[in-house]
Amino acid sequence: MTTEVAARHEPLLQLREIGKTFANGVTALKAASLTVREGDFLSLLGPSGCGKSTALRIIAGLSSPTAGVLDWRKSLDKDHIGFVFQEPTLMPWANVFDNVWLPLRLKGKSRTEAAPAIHELLERVHLSGFEKAMPRELSGGMKMRASIARALVTRPRLLLMDEPFAALDEITRFRLNEDLLDLWQDQRFTVTFVTHSVFESVYLSNRIVVMAARPGRVFRELAVDAPYPRAEAFRTSPEYAALCRQASQVLADAMHAEGR
Amino acid sequence: MRAEVQAAPFIDREEAQRARNAKLERIGRWVLPIAIMILAIWLWDRLCVWYEIPQYILPRPGVVASTLVSDAPLLFTSLLVTLKITLLSLLLAVVGGVGLAVLFTQSKWVEMSFFPFAIVLQVTPIVAIFPLINIYVDNQTAKLLICSWIVAFFPILSNTTLGLNSVDRNLIDLFRLNGASRWQQLRFLRLPAAMPYFLGGLKIAGGLSLIGAVVAEFVAGASGQSSGLASRIIEAGYRLNAPRLFAALILISAAGIVIFLVLTLVSHLILRRWHESALSAER
Numbered sequence A: 001m002t003t004e005v006a007a008r009h010e011p012l013l014q015l016r017e018i019g020k021t022f023a024n025g026v027t028a029l030k031a032a033s034l035t036v037r038e039g040d041f042l043s044l045l046g047p048s049g050c051g052k053s054t055a056l057r058i059i060a061g062l063s064s065p066t067a068g069v070l071d072w073r074k075s076l077d078k079d080h081i082g083f084v085f086q087e088p089t090l091m092p093w094a095n096v097f098d099n100v101w102l103p104l105r106l107k108g109k110s111r112t113e114a115a116p117a118i119h120e121l122l123e124r125v126h127l128s129g130f131e132k133a134m135p136r137e138l139s140g141g142m143k144m145r146a147s148i149a150r151a152l153v154t155r156p157r158l159l160l161m162d163e164p165f166a167a168l169d170e171i172t173r174f175r176l177n178e179d180l181l182d183l184w185q186d187q188r189f190t191v192t193f194v195t196h197s198v199f200e201s202v203y204l205s206n207r208i209v210v211m212a213a214r215p216g217r218v219f220r221e222l223a224v225d226a227p228y229p230r231a232e233a234f235r236t237s238p239e240y241a242a243l244c245r246q247a248s249q250v251l252a253d254a255m256h257a258e259g260r
Numbered sequence B: 001m002r003a004e005v006q007a008a009p010f011i012d013r014e015e016a017q018r019a020r021n022a023k024l025e026r027i028g029r030w031v032l033p034i035a036i037m038i039l040a041i042w043l044w045d046r047l048c049v050w051y052e053i054p055q056y057i058l059p060r061p062g063v064v065a066s067t068l069v070s071d072a073p074l075l076f077t078s079l080l081v082t083l084k085i086t087l088l089s090l091l092l093a094v095v096g097g098v099g100l101a102v103l104f105t106q107s108k109w110v111e112m113s114f115f116p117f118a119i120v121l122q123v124t125p126i127v128a129i130f131p132l133i134n135i136y137v138d139n140q141t142a143k144l145l146i147c148s149w150i151v152a153f154f155p156i157l158s159n160t161t162l163g164l165n166s167v168d169r170n171l172i173d174l175f176r177l178n179g180a181s182r183w184q185q186l187r188f189l190r191l192p193a194a195m196p197y198f199l200g201g202l203k204i205a206g207g208l209s210l211i212g213a214v215v216a217e218f219v220a221g222a223s224g225q226s227s228g229l230a231s232r233i234i235e236a237g238y239r240l241n242a243p244r245l246f247a248a249l250i251l252i253s254a255a256g257i258v259i260f261l262v263l264t265l266v267s268h269l270i271l272r273r274w275h276e277s278a279l280s281a282e283r
């Protein structure tokens, strides 16, 4: 038990002094350092333009840093990363099953080989029975659920999420927050979650990395010590309110520190 | 009261009005053009009678219809020749257009180098190019095919190129993240994403391939080398056989309409399940 807990907190990857300057001269990240630990639910919180998406894309290997090193502590290959975008980005010509099948299909898994994993995941995200539905027939929340299922179907060790619930209404967002936490606790992957909602980051994460803009950088790190599982009641607890106040304060400081 | 509600679900006045309008529109879409057509034919017939127009200038509709029947063997054989060229060139336009588009999207450099040539081919009037083709190509069918193909392939090429390039960036990232090969990206992402664009181009190309075929026959037919509908029209023109001329003309239009309807149906069937424009067309 103790060894397992220890294993869950070993560093999975480290960003050391990562910098990214785009061809147009914009410095999206400057000397950003952070450590993602095995089993973390880590949120990147910050104002628009502080380089959250850029950091996530660098971690995913979709973009390469102009400075610094990205250090994977455990041998991970691309199979072990799942990515969820802000929009569901489902293929509109394929039904839910085929959309979730895609990552496995690209790795050469046939429909029948992939089917058990897909059905299981669809059940986990509460989309059982919608296998044949086309994306346009789904609500925004359901599309996002399908998108999450697609990201998890390869059983990734690290799930990267870029403001996945930002476009959803609050009720749907709360429900998806809970379901995501359930999945995370169940399947024990590591999450790096980009958001600009203080409330969402406090509710979900055990660690919050607050970022500042112009140039994008890591401003401060916060630990959220509230125990899991966090049920709906957590949202109304004084503890949650206090944590949110604390995080808001840090975010306000980060925004105040901009441009210096 | 309760029974009444069960018998007919309550619809408010606005919804009822909307349903009525939609129904009227559906009927009108078919009835109006047909009614106007009948009226025009009737007027045509009356004009011929009122002004005693001679048959070699403007034949009465009835005469055209009976010519269509009496000359059927001749006209339909010619129609078949024209249709063969049309469909074959459409097929080649699809193969060539899609093939070139795929080639273009494999490399920006290829696209930059060759797209201008496609445009040159497109903007040069086919009638002006034909004499050249006539010199270089011997085979009659090949001549007509080349002509018709040049006219028809461009919309397919340009639309498909556009479609292949207008893929959601995030989906491309997702494919990269999952280590998709170039071929997989083409097969599972770019080609399906380009489908609506391609079908749009196909609809235009269908009409153009018929026009291309007929124009090519006209130019070739002037030197008496063709047996398609265009040569029937030229022939009839020489002989002042206006009824046959009209009959041939009607066959060409009818062929064009049928091609358009078939392609519209095909694209509707393919896109029905997912594409937005197909959906709004349904409404």
Ligand SMILES: Nc1ncnc2c1ncn2[C@@H]1O[C@H](COP(=O)(O)OP(=O)(O)OP(=O)(O)O)[C@@H](O)[C@H]1O
Pocket (backbone or CB within 6 Å): A022, A023, A024, A026, A027, A028, A046, A047, A048, A049, A050, A051, A052, A053, A054, A055, A196, A216
């Ligand atoms: N491909 C690119 N080329 C040029 N500049 C870019 C590119 N991508 C991002 N940027 C710039 O880098 C900065 C950081 O962008 P990034 O998308 O990482 O911010 P973000 O924190 O995700 O913001 P948001 O919360 O609005 O999504 C911005 O100023 C943006 O304009």
Ligand SMILES: [Mg+2]
Pocket (backbone or CB within 6 Å): A052, A053, A054, A162
């Ligand atoms: Mg972003």
